[in-house]
Amino acid sequence: MTYSEIKGDVVKESIFTKKLSNGLEVFFMPKEGYTKQYAIFATKFGSNDLKFKKLHDKDIAEVPEGIAHFLEHKLFEEPEGNAFDRFAPLGANVNAYTNFNITAYYFTSTDYFYENLKNLIEFVQAPYFTDENVEKEKGIITQEIKMYQDNPQWRVFFNFLKGMYHNHPVRIDIAGTVESINKTTKEDLYTCFNTFYDPSNMILLVAGDLIKEEVFNKVEELFQKQDIKEPFSIIRYYPDEPIHVNKEIIEEKLSVSMPMFYLGYKKIPKNSEERHINLLKEEATVRILLDMVFDKGTDLYQKLYNEGLIDRSFQVDYVCEPDYGHSIISGDSKDPKMVKKIIDEWLVILKNRGLDEADFARVQRKQIGENISYYNSMEYIGNSFIGYRFKNLNFLEYIDMLKSVSFEDVEEELKNHFNEERQVLSIISPVN
Numbered sequence: 001m002t003y004s005e006i007k008g009d010v011v012k013e014s015i016f017t018k019k020l021s022n023g024l025e026v027f028f029m030p031k032e033g034y035t036k037q038y039a040i041f042a043t044k045f046g047s048n049d050l051k052f053k054k055l056h057d058k059d060i061a062e063v064p065e066g067i068a069h070f071l072e073h074k075l076f077e078e079p080e081g082n083a084f085d086r087f088a089p090l091g092a093n094v095n096a097y098t099n100f101n102i103t104a105y106y107f108t109s110t111d112y113f114y115e116n117l118k119n120l121i122e123f124v125q126a127p128y129f130t131d132e133n134v135e136k137e138k139g140i141i142t143q144e145i146k147m148y149q150d151n152p153q154w155r156v157f158f159n160f161l162k163g164m165y166h167n168h169p170v171r172i173d174i175a176g177t178v179e180s181i182n183k184t185t186k187e188d189l190y191t192c193f194n195t196f197y198d199p200s201n202m203i204l205l206v207a208g209d210l211i212k213e214e215v216f217n218k219v220e221e222l223f224q225k226q227d228i229k230e231p232f233s234i235i236r237y238y239p240d241e242p243i244h245v246n247k248e249i250i251e252e253k254l255s256v257s258m259p260m261f262y263l264g265y266k267k268i269p270k271n272s273e274e275r276h277i278n279l280l281k282e283e284a285t286v287r288i289l290l291d292m293v294f295d296k297g298t299d300l301y302q303k304l305y306n307e308g309l310i311d312r313s314f315q316v317d318y319v320c321e322p323d324y325g326h327s328i329i330s331g332d333s334k335d336p337k338m339v340k341k342i343i344d345e346w347l348v349i350l351k352n353r354g355l356d357e358a359d360f361a362r363v364q365r366k367q368i369g370e371n372i373s374y375y376n377s378m379e380y381i382g383n384s385f386i387g388y389r390f391k392n393l394n395f396l397e398y399i400d401m402l403k404s405v406s407f408e409d410v411e412e413e414l415k416n417h418f419n420e421e422r423q424v425l426s427i428i429s430p431v432n
Contacts, residue, residue, distance in 0.1 A: 003216060008396035010368065010403060013375060015205075015385070015396065016212050020223055023200025023231030025389070028215045029207040029381060037113045037208030038378040041124050042104035044203075044390045045071075045196035047174040049101075051237040054195060060237065061191050064183045065169075066141070066176015068196075069098040071189050073137055075105070075124055083123040092116045100170050101321065102390060103196075106382065113208065114218050121204075121222050127193045129186045138181050145175050152254045152428045160262035160328070160426035163247040167239035168324055171246075199223065200231030203386050207378045238323060243268050244421060251427045259429045260313075261336035263343065266422040267325035280393055283320040284401045285409045286327060286417060290316040291363045292355060292410065293347070294329060300346045309339050322391060327417065336427045347418045355414060360407045371399050 003018040006027075016028045047068050053060045076083040076096070087094040092109035094116075105124050109116045148154045158173055165171040175181075195201075206215050245266050294301060294316045304310045314331035333339050374380045381395075388395040 003212070006394060006396055008394070008398075008400050010399040011372060011375060011396055013396065016216075018216050020199065020220060022223055022229065023198070024223065025203050026216060026219050027203065027205040027385065027389075028210070028212050029205070029378075029385075030210070030212065031207050031378065032209050034207075034209050034378070035110050036378065037109050037116075037206075037210065038106065038382060039113075039117050039120055039204065039206045040104055040106035040382040040386060041120055041204050042102055042202060042386045042390075043196050044101065044201050045103050045192065046099050046101040047172060047176075048169040048238070049196065049236055050169055052195060053235050055233040055235060061195070063188050063192060064176060065172050065180035066145075066174065067180075067184055067188055067192055068103050069175050070137065070141060070181065070184055071192055072096050072098045072103050072105075073141065074129055074134070074189060075127060077128055077133055077137075078123065078126070079128050083119070086119040086123065087116060090116055090119075094120070098174055100174065102387065104383070104386065106379075108378070113210065117206070117218065118222055121219075125197065127190065127197075129189045131186055134184070134186045134189065138184070141175060141181050142178050145173070145178055145181065148173070148175065150254075152256045152260060155252060155254060156260050156262050156330075156426050156428040159250045159252060159428075160264060160424055163250045163424040163426055164245055164264065164266050164326055165324070166242055166246045168241045169238065170324055195234060198229065198232065201234060203389055205382050205385055207381060241268050241324065245424050248423065249425045249427070251429060253429050253431045256428055256430050258332045258334065259336055259427055260332050261330060261339065261428075262424075262426040263329045263336075263340055264424055265327045265417055265419060266424070267327075267417065279320060279322065279391060280388075280398060280401045281405065281409070282325075283318060284398065284405050285413050286318045286320070288360065288363055288367060288402070288405055289410050289413050289417065290318060290327060290329075291367065292359055293350065293414075295363070300343070303346075304339060304342060309333050309335060309342070336425065340425050344420065351415060351418075355407070355411055357407050360410055364402065364405065368399055368402050371402065 003016050006015045006017060013029065018026050020026060045068050047066065049068060050065060051060060051062050084094060087107060090109065090112040092107045092112070094107040096103070096105040105120060107116050107120055161171045204219060243266070292298070310331050310333055317328040319326050319328070329343070385395040388398070
């Protein structure tokens, strides 16, 4: 059997891979001594994918907002019951998620691994949509949307994205709206399934104390039962997005005891293809910078904390996609606007003074150590690996990239990233 091996330099882990004749990429990560087994079957299809076509089709399809999440719900329904019922007797836990770019179905087990794997592949590849069950699902998803509309954490986040982006669909709620869900038809779902759930647009990753030859043989056997179709390319259409933000401050009142905020900076490249080449380096550089500015040991954090303006909910993150990106600084605060003011003033001082090279070395070592420790989690490996792979990046090389980032890279990012013209503040305040 022919397969190739993917490695990183720092992390001494290997992932073996083989591409099947139907275009599916299969990956196996050996985890010797682990009792748990894990598999994730994912498609490069998320809530951002609303306008698309197969390469040789004439017509462009436009589908309702929230359809990727709707489709995830519906694939669990089968003519005779529910896909969950397949896994419970085998002692496995199965679940799924939809985000902006991916829909993924996964299970963990300690026994009957190949039976569970068969069940996973079968239900994800066998849609059962009827007019009746689609209408029934609309009521369920409508209730879910209304529940999230009352969730302050959800609202402060999506208000932040609506302030950040003018046109890009990342500003749209992953579940869609009540109106878009009610417009969704059985035909829409089949259009999306037949486009995005083709094996050539999917990844299967397996991890556990298993024999690699057996893993690849079993997967090939399972897919031999399907009709082999010619793999095809998908063209996705996204609207142009300006570099400047849509709205600098968005405030809303909800039933919360303490105001909460999301503050961040937009990063939209003029040349997405050029940026994609350096995507890993960009992510590693910005994450080191965010730690150097906002980590618990920094003077800025201590100032905000000692003045009672932030608490342990304070955190930072960076979203780095080929066609969009933004940093996030979030938490609870009695005065989010004062937090913003102090951060703005502090960043001016930092830009004038410069960063500390010894601090850079400390943060870099810390992040390398943290990322190595994450490899103990199969779920973390699986979710991260497919997320990077769908961007044509090797997750195992992220730590190598962290190690290669220079102090000068981070200083340059400090000058460019924190631009007040690309800054958004989203606040949820108490009603009273």
